[in-house]
Amino acid sequence: MPTIEMTYRDAVRQAMVEEMDANPDVFLMGEDIGRYRGTFRVTEGLYDKYGVEKNDFIVPGIARRVVDTPIVEPGIVGFAIGAAMVGLRPIVEMMTMSFSILALDQIINHAAKIHYMTAGQAKVPLVIRGPGGAANQLSAQHSHSVEGWYAHVPGLKVVAPATPACAKGLLRTAIRDDNPVIFTENPGLYGIKGDVPEDREFSIPFGKARIARQGTDLSLIAYSRMVHVCLAAAEQLAERGISAEVVDVRSLLPLDTETIFASVAKTHRAVVVYEDWKNGGYGAEIAARIAEECFDDLDAPVGRVGGLNVPMPYSRVLELECIPNADDVLAAVNKIA
Amino acid sequence: MLFIRHFERFSERAYRQGKAGGYLHVYIGMEALAVGWLTQIRQGYDYVITAYRDHAHALLLGSDPVACMAEIMGRRGGLSRGKGGSMHLYDIPRGFFGGWGIVGGHTPLGAGLAFASKYRGEDRVTLNFLGDGAANAGVFFESLNMAALYEVPCIFIIENNEFAMGTRLEYHAADTELHKRGYPFGMKHERLDGMDLLQVRQDAKRIIDWVRENQKPYLVEVMTYRFVGHGAADNDQTLYRTKDEVESARQRDPIALLMDYLTSNNLMTREKIEAIDAETEAEAERVYEEADDSPHPDPSEVYDDVYSDMTPEVGH
Ligand SMILES: Cc1ncc(C[n+]2csc(CCOP(=O)(O)OP(=O)(O)O)c2C)c(N)n1
Ligand SMILES: [Mg+2]
Numbered sequence: 001m002p003t004i005e006m007t008y009r010d011a012v013r014q015a016m017v018e019e020m021d022a023n024p025d026v027f028l029m030g031e032d033i034g035r036y037r038g039t040f041r042v043t044e045g046l047y048d049k050y051g052v053e054k055n056d057f058i059v060p061g062i063a064r065r066v067v068d069t070p071i072v073e074p075g076i077v078g079f080a081i082g083a084a085m086v087g088l089r090p091i092v093e094m095m096t097m098s099f100s101i102l103a104l105d106q107i108i109n110h111a112a113k114i115h116y117m118t119a120g121q122a123k124v125p126l127v128i129r130g131p132g133g134a135a136n137q138l139s140a141q142h143s144h145s146v147e148g149w150y151a152h153v154p155g156l157k158v159v160a161p162a163t164p165a166c167a168k169g170l171l172r173t174a175i176r177d178d179n180p181v182i183f184t185e186n187p188g189l190y191g192i193k194g195d196v197p198e199d200r201e202f203s204i205p206f207g208k209a210r211i212a213r214q215g216t217d218l219s220l221i222a223y224s225r226m227v228h229v230c231l232a233a234a235e236q237l238a239e240r241g242i243s244a245e246v247v248d249v250r251s252l253l254p255l256d257t258e259t260i261f262a263s264v265a266k267t268h269r270a271v272v273v274y275e276d277w278k279n280g281g282y283g284a285e286i287a288a289r290i291a292e293e294c295f296d297d298l299d300a301p302v303g304r305v306g307g308l309n310v311p312m313p314y315s316r317v318l319e320l321e322c323i324p325n326a327d328d329v330l331a332a333v334n335k336i337a
Numbered sequence: 338m339l340f341i342r343h344f345e346r347f348s349e350r351a352y353r354q355g356k357a358g359g360y361l362h363v364y365i366g367m368e369a370l371a372v373g374w375l376t377q378i379r380q381g382y383d384y385v386i387t388a389y390r391d392h393a394h395a396l397l398l399g400s401d402p403v404a405c406m407a408e409i410m411g412r413r414g415g416l417s418r419g420k421g422g423s424m425h426l427y428d429i430p431r432g433f434f435g436g437w438g439i440v441g442g443h444t445p446l447g448a449g450l451a452f453a454s455k456y457r458g459e460d461r462v463t464l465n466f467l468g469d470g471a472a473n474a475g476v477f478f479e480s481l482n483m484a485a486l487y488e489v490p491c492i493f494i495i496e497n498n499e500f501a502m503g504t505r506l507e508y509h510a511a512d513t514e515l516h517k518r519g520y521p522f523g524m525k526h527e528r529l530d531g532m533d534l535l536q537v538r539q540d541a542k543r544i545i546d547w548v549r550e551n552q553k554p555y556l557v558e559v560m561t562y563r564f565v566g567h568g569a570a571d572n573d574q575t576l577y578r579t580k581d582e583v584e585s586a587r588q589r590d591p592i593a594l595l596m597d598y599l600t601s602n603n604l605m606t607r608e609k610i611e612a613i614d615a616e617t618e619a620e621a622e623r624v625y626e627e628a629d630d631s632p633h634p635d636p637s638e639v640y641d642d643v644y645s646d647m648t649p650e651v652g653h
Binding site for chain 2: 027059062064067069070072074075076077078079080081082083084085086087088105106109110115116117118119120121122123154155157177178179207254255
């Protein structure tokens with residue numbers, strides 16, 4: 001498969017462009033995504049490509065397919081749900097996933113319930129995407145990792161890609177999915193580069209984890225940016241003669257337990273790593289599944305590394321203290337080795 | 338109107354007899370409002386969405402009354418095979434989008450439905466019903482702003498029955514003229530009567546025609562009153578209103594108003610009306626019995642339809 005190198009940001013954008021080109025029902029909504037080109041520049045160029053100048057009026061000055069919205073997260077998501085119920089395929093950009101907290105009612109009480117409450121009469125092909133997790137000194141109200149909250153909710157699907165290729169492949173799947181999908185992009189990943197298949201049909205199914213690095217002695221299990229932290233830790237472990245396998249979960253709901261369990265069956269040791277608060281985060285769910293299902297395979301208790309259980313502090317020194325890094329992973333490995 | 342009233346009496350009976358559970362809210366006293374508006378739209382083409390007081394809307398859009406009652410009873414024969422219940426009736430092929438339990442929460446969905454029809458260049462109209470209590474919700478204001486900003490063909494219809502559960506209008510709204518909430522968004526808005534069916538139909542037609550033609554939103558506040566408790570579980574109305582107040586409101590019972598009109602203009606005799614009433618009641622009873630014959634869902638159905646294409650993790 002021919003590939004091309006691009007950033008994570010470009011991969012996300014390209015998936016949207018290709019799907020918008022392929023299907024007129026796909027459109028974008030969000031704060032500052034059009035004229036302003038997106039807070040993280042993910043939607044750069046799309047207003048020009050699909051905006052008002054391209055005869056795409058809804059009302060003068062308002063683009064039909066790249067809809068700049070007021071700062072009303074519940075309103076935006078509710079509006080998108082309504083449009084999705086009659087077959088449009090809205091992609092809502094959250095300026096950051098921290099702001100999706102305002103829209104919890106629309107996401108959980110509405111979007112996630114519709115297919116069930118209508119017994120399948122109405123589908124909600126909605127994608128809510130945006131940066132989730134800590135960036136750089138955005139402090140306590142802008143640094144949340146909320147993917148675990150959403151992965152708690154039946155009726156939603158939740159993905160958290162770690163690489164440009166995964167971002168592109170999973171976003172295409174998300175846009176084509178008939179259910180509401182939460183798609184989180186860690187802000188620290190936007191600039192990373194990677195090879196992405198050029199094929200305009202390239203996609204990655206939900207519920208399939210990826211072995212990011214093969215190993216035999218222990219399994220490091222992570223998603224989103226923590227995959228890269230685990231890869232760095234695995235590199236250091238290799239220098240000490242320990243072969244760590246890194247499992248990139250990618251899809252939280254549905255969760256590919258088969259790949260995770262197979263890795264644990266091979267290595268007999270597991271550490272789950274996640275950026276969210278350690279207490280009650282999604283890594284705890286993964287750890288519990290391993291403990292429940294792989295007891296006989298395990299040579300040690302399942303280890304866990306999570307973010308510190310504090311509101312994210314502003315100081316860079318304190319912020320770095322909160323976010324798990326390779327040293328934290330190595331410390332957890334030492335405990336079970 | 339008569340059928341709705343009788344249907345609602347049987348809904349209440351279902352609750353009293355333990356055949357319906359949870360929360361159940363009937364439309365008794367408010368019939369002319371939904372009848373007047375929903376007979377003026379293009380049924381099956383236009384979109385309709387409302388809150389949990391939704392039985393009348395479904396019936397008026399042509400949903401099978403047995404499927405409605407069966408849903409209220411949580412049966413397999415229900416509109417949503419027992420997954421929704423009284424508060425969550427949906428009949429999407431007929432343009433009925435529910436049936437929502439979070440006060441104010443559905444109002445942006447209605448705006449989004451209207452956006453979709455405009456996006457596709459269709460001339461549908463969306464009727465977005467909500468209560469007076471819901472008119473205070475933040476998300477309702479967000480919806481008004483977005484509907485006006487994007488000029489979507491959505492009619493927000495506040496069913497002002499003067500109470501949000503046990504709280505009187507004056508105690509929940511700083512300005513009780515709720516239609517004025519359209520003003521800050523540059524939206525056309527007015528307060529209308531909801532009891533005199535003929536008047537309601539006229540107003541509805543005028544406004545629906547305007548919205549279809551102009552493809553812009555509209556806000557109406559329709560004055561009505563509920564003659565019974567907020568929900569079937571509301572068993573002490575003395576906490577918020579007197580019997581006298583209800584009695585005087587009943588002077589403008591929409592069904593009585595229509596009957597007076599028909600008889601005083603010699604359009605129908607009182608005997609004829611009484612005969613229709615008896616027939617309608619018998620029909621509602623038949624619906625009730627037939628719904629009651631529908632089986633409960635099988636426990637194995639519990640995982641069905643969480644997703645369109647997959648089953649969640651099974652087991653406790
Ligand atoms: C967000 C939310 N808060 C509270 C409730 C409980 N509740 C259900 S109905 C209701 C009153 C709503 O009154 P109104 O909007 O006037 O509608 P009506 O019942 O009169 O038709 C309340 C408080 C709810 N369902 N949702
Ligand atoms: Mg009310």
